[in-house]
Amino acid sequence: MEEPAPRDRIKFYGPGDLANYLIAEEAVALLRAQPEAGRIASLNEALEIHNALEFERHDILPSALTPEERATLGLRATSLRGQLAGFFATIDDTNVAERLAVFDREYVHDLLHLINRFKIVSNVGGQRLFDALVSAGVPLWAMLADKSFVKGHDGRLRTMLLSDARYGELLVNARLLRSGSSASFLPESLSADDSQQILKDYIDSESPHLNYIEAIANAHDNAGIGLTPKVRLAAQRRLIELTQVLFADRSNVVSGVSYAVGIDPDQEEPLRDRVERTGARRLHQRTFGGRYLKSSMGRDQILANFTTIIGYMDERGLLALPSFRSEIGVLEGLRVTGADTYPRGAAYRHRDSLTILSTEAYYDFLLQEGTKVEDVIAWYFRDYIAEVFGIAGFDFAPSTASGTFLERCRHLCAEMESIAKQFALYCEDGEIDRELLEMTSAPRPWEKIPSLVKRKYLLKGENEDCDTALRLLFSDQARINFINSDLRAPSFVQLVLDNHVNYESLHHYQTGPVDWLASVGLVSVEDGTVGFRSLPKIRVLRDINTYEAAPFGHYQREVAAAEDLAGQGWLDFGSTLLSPAEASYFNFVLNKSEFTDGHDLRNRYLHGTNPNARDEKAHREAYMQLLRLTLALLLKIQDDFALHSGAAGDASRARAA
Structure with a gap:
């Protein structure tokens, strides 16, 4: 058995990896040190030389090398590739188990790649090679990451996948996750019934991973890969069970974040934030100045307050509400998530919590002052844009004050959709033909609503x-x-x-x-x-x-x-009303066209699959979400009108001056 390596071996992680610049000099030193007429003695030595040769092949070399040194290195690389081929040519059915028995696990993908490249199976036989790799500890996930290997060992890999319920994670990783540790390929012989059985066995197994169960529960139905409503329902029930077990003992919860939003009647400044820490727990407190809010009760000022102090939008017309991938930290990105779930991290959850609580607090404040937010929205579409931009024909009908929150949710979903259609029609025709609008029943996808600005x-x-x-x-x-x-x-x-x-x-x-x-x-x-x-x-x-x-x-x-x-x-x-991130956010809240874990508020309320009619608290929460989105849509439309008319450009120039 080989002695453990006294140093970290050279590893090439791909042409785009920034770590290459750290170890390029080591790779060159290794290539120069290998005897030109020598022989490779061990599998790990062969795998390391292969990795060093990848630096030369992709021309990732120290910038200090002269053209002559690069040429000499190229000749040495050609010689070493011959040595590499010679080493793998010595592997046959008599020594395959011994040769593969010990290898550095970091090289597992390189090993499978080279086994295929040098056609070892022709000297060894498929079953014997497969058995040797299993005995050597090559994991199934690594085998499934090599497309050629999967094709060559189709039946063997199918049998292995069906042999252990834990392999359900590999099936989820290959078909349901946004990103795994590597690409995964499944045997063609694996049928839909096989996949369904693997998923069922995994859901019922003793200790499935919570996040993998969540990925199954949130996936789209797809009978072709074993995903049926029954399988997803089983996953949803197991998810509830696992979550309850996880949080049954509250003493295990050592950290947490909570939020509190209110209005201070004596506070003059618009907004004040502070954070209280108790051990690992944090309380984010936000207070709005009652005096400031009472001094800005004009309808245009109310909309401006939603933009700025409530935090819906920045000064350049970009919504602050969506989740942005750049905010998701490295550790958050490592979390197992379904391929069709909305990507979000702590920054999004922080902003989402504060803006929804702030919306609710400001809504209640305005109501106490005799102003309904929906009436402000109606004023904007009926009167403001006609007066400021000379655009007529828009209409928004606010819900009745006596209506329940269930009724208001249904009404607001319909009105929001109507506003989107009206704006799209105006962009395309320069006017709103009410008869044509009434003939248009299908909703416009949020990502395809046009803009009046050609290069927005x-x-x-x-x-x-x-x-x-x-x-x-x-x-x-x-x-x-x-x-x-x-x-x-x-x-x-x-x-x-x-x-x-x-x-x-x-x-x-x-x-x-x-x-x-x-x-x-x-x-x-x-x-x-x-x-x-x-x-x-x-x-x-x-x-x-x-x-x-x-x-x-x-x-x-x-x-x-x-x-x-x-x-x-x-x-x-x-040239669309919403940016891609904004459109995805609208889809996440309103439907499941893009994300399987969305709130689906539009479909739930318009199709009658909403929460129990007597659950007023749940309907009020949904209403606040819909109100926030309707206001966000209004602000995006306002920005589009302003840009098109030149008002935004004038404002930007005034700020710059």
């Missing part, structure tokens, strides 16, 4: 350079964020903007990424100091990274930079 947003295109730049500039995991204990920041952009960064102070593995950013016109190095060639470009890319859309219609100083990025093929122009 910039969206990220399918461009690898753009993806790389965003990762290097803004990711808290980029290896160029930390130079030393005094020069570090959550992102490279913040590091450079907040500090004087000398190019010479960069580590050897950081110069490659920084040089690349310079080559695409984002970074400059002047007099040895690292800076940004175009701050407007950085601001545009920051918006793309943060909001998944850049508000091009509101740009002033960034216009030229934004157009340049679009000309490079990095970004595309979009």
